[in-house]
Amino acid sequence: MNDSDVQLIVAPNPGPMTLEGTNTYLVGRDPVIVVDPGPEDPGHIEMVRAAAEERGGIGDVLLTHSHEDHIGGVPLLGVDPTVLDQGESAGPLTCLRTPGHTEDSRSFQMERTLFCGDLILGHGSTIVPPADQGGSMADYMASLHRVAGLDLETIRPGHGPEITDPAAKIAEYIEHRQLRERRLASALERGERSRMALLREVWDDVPEELLPAAASAMQAHLEKLEAEGRVPSELGE
Ligand SMILES: [Zn+2]
Incomplete structure (x- = not known):
């Protein structure tokens, strides 16, 4: 499976820090894997459910991290998320632990595509909170260096448009x-x-x-x- 079988549904996401909304990705088909259901928004979750149905129903639900705008819709979707550890896979997606934005942040690699949650965004820079809010700059930098070592063609972020020059974008974030x-x-x-x-x-x-x-x-x-x-x-x- 490759990147051509990925469908993006953007959740409406009013809020100053969330850019143009949370990206929900549907990967593959028969069954489809959902990456980040998105916020608790009935209209959005209904769109995800309908699109998933057309692709043969939901197999796994994967979460990039436990912020509300990514996971709030899980109860409405009604499918328990699959929690993967470093190196474990669900279908074509393999988990890479990428903490920093949150302690539980994960990215998922499929061939030369990386679903990275809020590690890297389509616009601007991401938030790395201090320890009392669950973040870690040391972990974040280590995570950026980890993904810099991957041979990527595309990054599909948690917010904003697809990143088509991954190496340059990661280098820019590190710098x-x-x-x-x-x-x-x-x-x-x-x-x-x-x-x-x-x-x-x-x-x-x-x-x-x-x-x-x-x-x-x-x-x-x-x-x-x-x-x-x-x-x-x-x-x-
Ligand atoms: Zn977040």
């Missing part, structure tokens, strides 16, 4: 985070100890209303640097 990390580390090395000053210096391209999100991203970066012994203890507000 984006490394640049923030380098700037943060050099400000710390210079002696800056105010969180607000660090935020305004390193996230100087971010509009005022997105500063709270940037502060959360900075916390995730600080936790990674701290684990590497690179953050001084006396950070202040």
Whole structure:
């Protein structure tokens, strides 16, 4: 089976952080595998169910991670998800653990196609929350490096359009985070100890209303640097 037998159904997803809605993918047929049923939206789930019926019914339901906009529709769909561990397969899809956005984040590879959930998005950059919100920047970077080693033709993300230049996009994602990390580390090395000053210096391209999100991203970066012994203890507000 190859990428030509993938059907995308985009869920309507009102909310500031979810771009144009969650992508639900139907893979193969007789039976079909559903990747991310999407949010608890009866109209969307009905469309998924009808499309799945036309493709011979649902075999497995796979989840990229446990955020509501990806899994909220599971009860409405009425099929228990299949939980795969690293290297396990359902039909043509093989699971790759890719934590960072959440601890339970998974990608699924089918030949040269990767269904990656919110590891990489079709537009912009994804959210990597600090540890108290379930994220890990260290895990996230390791996950990006892991998928960078795959020979991919297409990435099908959890939000936004298909990514047709996977190697370039993954490299861009890695470089984006490394640049923030380098700037943060050099400000710390210079002696800056105010969180607000660090935020305004390193996230100087971010509009005022997105500063709270940037502060959360900075916390995730600080936790990674701290684990590497690179953050001084006396950070202040
Ligand atoms: Zn998510």
